[in-house]
Structure formats: C-alpha cells, structure tokens
Amino acid sequence: xxxxxxxxxxxxxLPGSPDTSMPGGTRAARYSPGYTSLDNRxxxxxxxxxxxxxxRNTQLIEITVEVTxxxxxxxxxxxxxxxQRDPDDPSNERPEVHPDWAPLIDGDDYDAWGAYVGxxxxxxxxxxxxxxxxxxxxxxxxxxxxxxxxxxxxxGARSKVRRHMTDIAGDNVIVRAELDAGGDAEAxxxxxxxxxxxxxxxxxIRMESALAxxxxxxPRHFEPTFTQLDFTPERVIPDRQxxxxxxxxLGDLAPLFVSEVFAHAGxxxxxxxIAALEPHPLPEVRGELLFSGTVAILDSGEGxxxxxxIEIPGDHPDASYVTFRWGGEAVSFSVAIxxxxxxxxxxxxxxxPHDIQSRFTAGDGSVAHAYRHRVFFFPRARLxxxxxxxxxxxxxxxxxxxxxxxxxxxxxxxxxxxxIGPARYFAGRTILFTxxxxxxxxxxxxxxxxxEQRTLHTIVHELTHAFGMPHKCGYFDFRTPRExxxxxxxxxxxxxxxEQQLIPGTAGRVGNDMCGRHVKEIRRVRLENxxxxxWR
Numbered sequence: 001x002x003x004x005x006x007x008x009x010x011x012x013x014l015p016g017s018p019d020t021s022m023p024g025g026t027r028a029a030r031y032s033p034g035y036t037s038l039d040n041r042x043x044x045x046x047x048x049x050x051x052x053x054x055x056r057n058t059q060l061i062e063i064t065v066e067v068t069x070x071x072x073x074x075x076x077x078x079x080x081x082x083x084q085r086d087p088d089d090p091s092n093e094r095p096e097v098h099p100d101w102a103p104l105i106d107g108d109d110y111d112a113w114g115a116y117v118g119x120x121x122x123x124x125x126x127x128x129x130x131x132x133x134x135x136x137x138x139x140x141x142x143x144x145x146x147x148x149x150x151x152x153x154x155x156g157a158r159s160k161v162r163r164h165m166t167d168i169a170g171d172n173v174i175v176r177a178e179l180d181a182g183g184d185a186e187a188x189x190x191x192x193x194x195x196x197x198x199x200x201x202x203x204x205i206r207m208e209s210a211l212a213x214x215x216x217x218x219p220r221h222f223e224p225t226f227t228q229l230d231f232t233p234e235r236v237i238p239d240r241q242x243x244x245x246x247x248x249x250l251g252d253l254a255p256l257f258v259s260e261v262f263a264h265a266g267x268x269x270x271x272x273x274i275a276a277l278e279p280h281p282l283p284e285v286r287g288e289l290l291f292s293g294t295v296a297i298l299d300s301g302e303g304x305x306x307x308x309x310i311e312i313p314g315d316h317p318d319a320s321y322v323t324f325r326w327g328g329e330a331v332s333f334s335v336a337i338x339x340x341x342x343x344x345x346x347x348x349x350x351x352x353p354h355d356i357q358s359r360f361t362a363g364d365g366s367v368a369h370a371y372r373h374r375v376f377f378f379p380r381a382r383l384x385x386x387x388x389x390x391x392x393x394x395x396x397x398x399x400x401x402x403x404x405x406x407x408x409x410x411x412x413x414x415x416x417x418x419x420i421g422p423a424r425y426f427a428g429r430t431i432l433f434t435x436x437x438x439x440x441x442x443x444x445x446x447x448x449x450x451x452e453q454r455t456l457h458t459i460v461h462e463l464t465h466a467f468g469m470p471h472k473c474g475y476f477d478f479r480t481p482r483e484x485x486x487x488x489x490x491x492x493x494x495x496x497x498x499e500q501q502l503i504p505g506t507a508g509r510v511g512n513d514m515c516g517r518h519v520k521e522i523r524r525v526r527l528e529n530x531x532x533x534x535w536r
Contacts, residue, residue: 088119
C-alpha cells in the first residue's frame with residue numbers, strides 16, 4: 001500500500017491572496033506552495049512562464065507528487081501515471097447569468113433548440129501551446145505520452161511533470177496522478193479545477209489636478225471574462241489642461257501624449273489608464289437652436305448608399321445635430337452633411353445613422369475587424385448591407401424636430417489607436433478626461449457627488465476596447481434580472497431584439513457590466529496577435 005499526494009503546483013495561482021512582492025504594485029493572486037485548487041478557483045495564466053513572466057504562446061504548470069509506501073518499499077519500475085480531463089465550464093450555470101446569454105457562454109450544455117441539457121465536459125476551445133502537452137522535468141524520465149496521459153519516473157519518493165495548457169481564457173483542466181506499480185488498486189490524487197486566466201498589468205497615471213479614478217472597483221467587471229487586471233499605484237504627472245487645441249486635432253495628439261507618459265508602452269502584458277483633465281477647450285453652452293418645427297423625413301440613394309435627410313429653411317451649414325420628438329419619444333442624430341440649396345436658401349441635412357455592431361467576434365485587435373459587421377438605424381429604416389427595411393426608430397414621416405449647431409457635447413474618454421501600415425489597431429491605452437462637466441464642478445473646483453461610480457462605467461468601456469472590442473453592441477448586460485444594458489452602448493441609443501429590431505424605451509440604461517457576447521469574445525481574444533499592442 002502507498003499514498004500519492006500532490007504537494008506543489010508551480011504556475012498555479014491562488015486568488016484572493018494579493019502578492020505584494022511583485023514590482024509595480026500588488027497582484028490579485030499569488031503562488032501558494034501546496035495549493036492544488038481543491039476549491040476550484042486556481043488560475044493558470046495565458047502567455048506566462050512558471051515564474052509568471054511574459055512568455056508568448058506559453059501557459060503551463062509543473063506538478064510535484066510525493067509517494068509514500070506504507071509498508072516496505074515501492075516495487076521496482078513503479079511510476080506515476082498522469083492524466084488530464086476537461087471538466088464543464090460552469091460559467092453559464094452561475095445564478096447571476098441571464099438565461100438568454102447562458103447558451104452563448106457555453107453552448108455545449110444546450111441542445112439544438114437552445115434547451116438546457118446539463119453540464120457537458122470536454123468543452124475547452126483553445127489550442128495547446130505545444131502538443132501533446134506533457135513535458136519532462138529533468139531527472140524524472142517521461143514515457144508513454146499521449147494527448148491526455150503520460151508516465152514519469154519516481155525518484156527519491158517524488159515525481160514531477162509539466163503540463164502545457166490551451167490558450168483561451170475560461171478553458172479549464174483537472175490533472176490526476178496515479179501510482180502505476182502493477183497492482184489492481186493503486187493510490188492516486190488529483191487537483192481541483194484549474195482555469196486559464198489572462199493577467200494584464202495596468203499602468204495607472206494621473207495628472208496632478210485630475211480626479212482619482214476608482215481603479216479598485218474595475219477588476220471585478222472583467223472577472224467574467226477570466227481576465228485579471230492588476231493596477232499599479234498611481235503615478236502623478238504634471239497637469240496639461242488640454243490634450244489638443246480642438247476636437248479635430250485630438251485624434252492625432254492624444255496618441256503622442258500617451259507615448260510620452262506610458263512607461264511600459266510595448267512591454268508585453270501591459271495596458272495603461274490615464275486620468276487627464278480636458279480633451280480640448282470646451283464649449284460653454286448647448287448648441288444654438290437653428291430651427292424648431294415640423295419636418296418631413298425623406299430618403300435618397302441606392303443600396304448601401306441609401307440615406308435619410310430633412311430640409312429646413314435658411315442657410316445653416318454649421319447644423320450639428322437633430323432631435324426628433326413624437327408620441328412621448330425623443331431621439332437625436334448627428335448631421336453627416338449639411339448642404340445649402342436654392343434661393344431663397346434651404347438646408348438639406350443628411351442624417352448620420354446610429355450604428356450597431358451586434359455580430360462582432362474576437363479578432364486581431366484591428367478596428368476594421370471590430371466593425372466588420374454593422375447595422376445602421378435611421379429615423380425610419382434599418383440598413384443591413386444593401387437591404388433597406390422599416391421601421392428603424394419608427395419616427396413618423398412628418399415629425400417635430402429641433403436642429404442645433406455645434407455645442408457642448410464632447411468626449412469623456414477615449415482609446416487612442418495606433419496605425420500600422422494601412423490598418424488601425426486598438427492599443428491597450430485609455431484616457432479619461434476627469435474634468436468633463438458630468439464629473440467635475442468647475443465653480444467649486446471639485447468632483448461632483450457620485451463621480452466615482454460615473455467614471456467607473458467609462459473606465460470599463462474604454463478598457464474593453466483594449467481587447468479589440470467594438471462599442472454599441474445593442475445588447476443588455478449578462479446579468480439577471482435584466483435591468484441594465486451593456487457598458488459598451490451609448491446612453492442615447494435604443495437596444496435591439498433577437499430580430500435586430502430596436503426596442504423602444506431602452507435608452508439611458510447603460511450599466512458597468514458587459515453583455516454576454518462581449519464576455520465570450522474577450523475570453524477568445526489572443527492579445528499577442530494584436531500588432532497595435534507592440535508586445536515584443
């Protein structure tokens with residue numbers, strides 16, 4: 001008789017035990033000698049070696065077992081037989097997950113009609129970093145290797161093996177160690193469920209007069225994606241009141257500013273979050289009212305170029321946005337083009353539609369991939385490809401409208417991109433303009449009451465872009481009961497139903513969590529393939 005006991009797993013991390021020894025700040029999990037994930041919470045990091053350092057396309061653990069013979073000695077030739085199995089992904093069974101999202105999160109647990117049938121094993125999605133996944137540790141000869149099992153020598157009452165893992169966050173595994181000594185009933189031990197996580201260090205930078213950001217509250221909103229965000233202590237930099245002289249220059253100057261202050265730019269595994277002041281000199285008042293009255297909504301063009309427009313009297317080339325009001329509803333659209341026609345003059349205002357990206361997938365981090373599948377909603381129609389279909393927002397053909405010039409709307413946060421050749425990429429860089437009037441009381445020179453929670457939404461929104469994800473998905477968040485919409489939506493937009501039609505009354509309900517689709521696709525992202533991150 002003998003006892004087999006797993007005594008150590010390098011590369012496995014215990015959550016809820018912050019590691020304060022790591023340079024740059026604390027991390028939300030640590031290596032704990034003897035921990036074997038019997039609580040099913042253990043984390044194995046994607047793209048990390050056994051010491052936790054970045055290693056592209058590498059995720060592994062090293063397991064040590066101790067073999068104790070209760071009587072006599074182990075037989076000559078006794079070995080440890082290792083095996084691994086893939087247990088069910090329990091994410092969809094969690095009580096907070098809405099039933100509408102559960103089949104997307106783990107479709108193997110449902111039949112072809114979407115009915116739940118129960119937990120199903122063998123549902124990992126990723127690929128092993130080095131098939132068949134078993135690696136010899138020096139001194140413990142490896143043999144009889146298959147995809148799911150292997151054998152190692154016992155030396156000095158111990159045996160070791162390295163097990164390489166798949167590369168998708170949320171994949172999981174249980175490893176079993178069994179004594180193979182030629183008998184019928186052998187001793188064995190096994191780990192609990194060990195889950196693949198992505199760990200990202202976030203460099204937190206704050207301008208001296210900027211509001212402090214609630215970074216401690218951000219990580220929990222990414223945990224459903226099996227992503228661990230570890231923020232550094234804040235680094236304070238001198239104020240720069242305006243990032244750019246005007247909105248038109250912001251897109252060019254913001255990336256340059258980030259490059260100046262982001263100390264870990266290009267370092268593998270790093271994002272940054274910057275608390276800044278203002279994007280540019282801000283407009284003081286709401287846009288001037290140029291017109292208020294009844295208009296007719298018309299359309300023109302063919303196929304994918306079809307658009308809606310209205311006409312208003314007068315010469316208004318600076319018209320900026322239109323608000324339609326009908327039956328207790330109101331919805332606003334930006335003006336794409338304002339063209340002055342005729343004598344006496346009238347101005348034709350081409351409507352910029354609301355876009356929805358409801359069928360996005362994990363990709364290479366490029367903006368083109370994130371926005372490959374788009375649906376456009378006009379006041380009276382939906383444009384999908386070349387298909388023009390009513391009702392859009394259901395605005396009447398003749399309706400009350402207010403038209404305003406450029407005004408007080410400006411950005412609260414942004415994710416500066418990087419251009420590589422002809423392609424544009426998300427680059428893990430986020431700026432919040434904390435002196436935005438929604439958060440900052442200029443008269444009192446302090447943050448408004450509750451600004452911490454209001455900035456939290458924008459932080460989560462912008463950091464989600466860092467994974468190559470689009471905004472405006474049009475979905476509710478993943479939670480039940482259904483109360484809030486995905487953090488990637490705009491507050492002014494309506495959400496969509498299963499038929500990709502708009503749902504009235506769903507504006508203004510944006511929360512701090514993601515929809516099920518954003519959760520699932522972030523799990524699938526391979527950040528090492530995003531050229532914009534420049535993770536060398």
